[in-house]
Amino acid sequence: MGYVWHIMDKRADPLDAHIVVSEQERKNRALLAENVHLGVMLLHAKGYVVLKGAVPDSLVSELRSSFKPIYEDNVRRLQSGLHYTEFIGEGEDSASVFWERKSRFRISPKLKGPFASPYVLRNPFAEPIIAETLGSNYYCKFVSSDTCVKGAIKQAPHRDTDFYDEDNVRGSWVNIPIMHCGLHNGPTEVWPGGSHLWRSDKFFKFGLHPFIQDDVNPTVETFASHIPSKLIELQPGDLLIRDPGMWHRGTPNPTDEPRTMLTIGYFRSDYYFQYGDPLHNLDEKLYKALDPSTQQLFAPFFDKTDSRYWKLRQTRSIRSIADQRYLGYPLRIALRVADRVKARIRTYWAT
């Protein structure tokens, strides 16, 4: 078989076996067919796949140096009290939109400079794997990032999307480390091998709700402790594709240096994911300046004839009220109550 494996020695953990993009594949900007097939099957069966050498070193350096002042500016805004981040809030002229919870920053950069590179937005090596998984007309709902700083807690194991309860997965996440995201600085822990394909009925019946991120979730934690997990190490140049349904969590970063990876969310064209806002990344001008291959990923949000255009604006209107610190309070309470009622109804139907 022509697969290229990255195995340190014969006793190595198979979960450390990744697809290494060869020199020739890099030159052709395309994976060999057998690596595409392997990538699709790993994403399908294991829940994630790592492509090594999928992002040029020079681009990673540029991403890192461009991200640094954005992060520092956000920290300044946070420390000065100018930015109320439980709900997103936005500085109009800013290079990003962000929120922070328990020492984890979610920063959505504007898509210009290195952040607009096709290697970031529609990576040529990830593209055929995602297209096979989601259908070739998949779209991008957000380009965000996960920056974990000292003080962050170990998150509860969680899914980023609801149970599928059907045959199709609905999305794929791409993580691009802009630095060494190793075992030393808060690696992502994953529950590989099918957790994304688990169905909801027993979970709801027994009160296991795997949707809490930045807090504890003892029932889910106990359950997850009986199932093998893996801490994922990512080097600059690596690209991780993962199923947002795969159970995972962020872990603490004990170092003084913030750990950042970009997180990009893609979805099947027939599924609308509520979270994420491409207008945090793009306005009309930035959208028009995108490379045509990447522009298409965001087209639903700039085309008035597409229902996703209107759904996004409707969500934005509700959020603009909810985001107001005092005036939005009743609406925030109502939304939380609605979530709880929904969870109760699901538990009721599952029992």
Ligand SMILES: O=C(O)CCC(=O)C(=O)O
């Ligand atoms: O930062 C990480 O390693 C993962 C964060 C995460 O899983 C999340 O916030 O959903």
